[in-house]
Amino acid sequence: MKLILKNARVIDPRNNIDTIGDIGIDESILVDSSTLSRSFSTKIIDVSNLVVTPGLIDMHVHLREPGFEYKEDIRTGTKTAAAGGFTTIVAMPNTNPAIDSIKRIELLNTLIRDSSLINTLPTVCLSKNRQGTELTDIIDIKNNTNVVALTDDGDCIQDDELMLKAMEFAYKADLPIIDHCEDMLVNAGGVIRKGEISKIMGVPGMPGEAESNMVARNVELCKKVKARVHIQHISYYKSINYVREAQECGLPVSAEASPHHLFLTNEILPIAVTNGKMNPPLGTKEDQEALLNALLDNTISVIATDHAPHSPAEKAMDLVSAPFGILGLETAIPLCLTELARSGIMNLSDLVAKFTTGPADVLNLKCGTLSLGKKADITLIDLNKEHRIDINRSFSKSRNSPFHNRSAIGKVVATICAGKFVYSDGSLSS
Numbered sequence: 147m148k149l150i151l152k153n154a155r156v157i158d159p160r161n162n163i164d165t166i167g168d169i170g171i172d173e174s175i176l177v178d179s180s181t182l183s184r185s186f187s188t189k190i191i192d193v194s195n196l197v198v199t200p201g202l203i204d205m206h207v208h209l210r211e212p213g214f215e216y217k218e219d220i221r222t223g224t225k226t227a228a229a230g231g232f233t234t235i236v237a238m239p240n241t242n243p244a245i246d247s248i249k250r251i252e253l254l255n256t257l258i259r260d261s262s263l264i265n266t267l268p269t270v271c272l273s274k275n276r277q278g279t280e281l282t283d284i285i286d287i288k289n290n291t292n293v294v295a296l297t298d299d300g301d302c303i304q305d306d307e308l309m310l311k312a313m314e315f316a317y318k319a320d321l322p323i324i325d326h327c328e329d330m331l332v333n334a335g336g337v338i339r340k341g342e343i344s345k346i347m348g349v350p351g352m353p354g355e356a357e358s359n360m361v362a363r364n365v366e367l368c369k370k371v372k373a374r375v376h377i378q379h380i381s382y383y384k385s386i387n388y389v390r391e392a393q394e395c396g397l398p399v400s401a402e403a404s405p406h407h408l409f410l411t412n413e414i415l416p417i418a419v420t421n422g423k424m425n426p427p428l429g430t431k432e433d434q435e436a437l438l439n440a441l442l443d444n445t446i447s448v449i450a451t452d453h454a455p456h457s458p459a460e461k462a463m464d465l466v467s468a469p470f471g472i473l474g475l476e477t478a479i480p481l482c483l484t485e486l487a488r489s490g491i492m493n494l495s496d497l498v499a500k501f502t503t504g505p506a507d508v509l510n511l512k513c514g515t516l517s518l519g520k521k522a523d524i525t526l527i528d529l530n531k532e533h534r535i536d537i538n539r540s541f542s543k544s545r546n547s548p549f550h551n552r553s554a555i556g557k558v559v560a561t562i563c564a565g566k567f568v569y570s571d572g573s574l575s576s
């Protein structure tokens with residue numbers, strides 16, 4: 147297929163572009179549109195009311211396959227991602243079995259090849275079966291597979307010596323560690339952020355220090371071994387301060403924020419109940435403000451959804467028993483467009499960077515740009531589309547979201563992966 151997207155507002159942070167222009171696609175590759183315009187076989191779509199960005203990247207997704215297909219699988223998860231505007235996602239390895247060996251990475255890659263609609267990149271556990279006691283064969287895995295990062299997400303290596311060793315291997319393998327920072331002893335049994343709300347609701351609380359202690363620990367270890375360390379779903383103001391200080395010292399420490407930590411606080415818990423239960427837990431207004439400031443000064447260079455599907459039955463349990471996590475792939479862009487771009491907090495190009503160059507730089511990915519000759523991964527956005535988030539229309543198998551019914555302005559209308567439409571909401575006319 148030869149295709150020209152005409153009169154788009156093209157935003158490409160990697161090339162510092164925010165301008166009206168045309169995008170040319172020849173089969174799966176981005177080309178100069180003027181080289182296509184004389185061909186009769188070229189399809190032309192006028193997108194003069196739309197923004198065109200590089201295909202978005204979500205570096206924190208739980209696809210649940212293998213092992214938890216009743217929550218999500220690679221097919222439904224990547225459909226959901228495509229509908230959310232993502233052309234590249236990074237799958238967390240906390241499946242059953244956990245992805246902790248070359249054999250299991252190969253198994254996962256086979257499933258991805260069979261079922262994924264978009265680019266799905268594997269990660270591997272830092273420790274065997276995420277137990278935090280024995281490291282995986284990091285160097286061997288790097289040399290023989292396509293994993294883009296090391297992570298025990300959902301768990302966190304508590305043993306400082308073992309973490310230091312992990313960093314030595316990560317440094318040698320030139321792979322980033324993307325770490326779920328949690329001091330399990332401090333958090334033991336906690337359900338939501340410790341404070342006034344946990345007291346009122348009568349459930350055990352999780353102190354913010356459970357996160358910031360581990361962020362501080364990682365920064366200290368990073369001073370000894372300059373491995374790349376990326377802090378997942380950062381949520382507590384003190385953690386952010388540690389990351390900022392580390393960056394000021396030139397350490398290779400980066401961080402991501404999730405939309406739910408940016409746009410919600412623990413005050414929603416009495417109403418949202420289990421749909422407000424995530425790990426790390428929702429914080430306070432003070433944390434929210436620190437997160438926004440860190441996005442603006444680029445201490446946080448990535449927005450990632452931590453898409454975490456759970457079945458209705460699981461989320462119907464009481465607050466203590468229900469699992470942590472919410473859906474994120476389809477709600478991230480409408481929420482960010484509404485709360486960050488339209489509100490004037492961030493300019494659109496800087497926001498797009500959090501979903502493109504930000505994660506691409508952390509993971510050393512070549513995608514996330516509209517440079518000619520690259521694969522034609524593209525997201526089309528209608529900035530003015532007013533709508534209500536309807537989680538019942540989600541492509542996910544699960545429905546756990548506190549954002550249901552929230553009004554938003556701005557929506558993904560189409561997603562193109564390697565030159566093919568993998569999502570279109572019907573409002574594109576040619």
Ligand SMILES: [Zn+2]
Nearest residue numbers: 299300326425
């Ligand atoms: Zn996590």
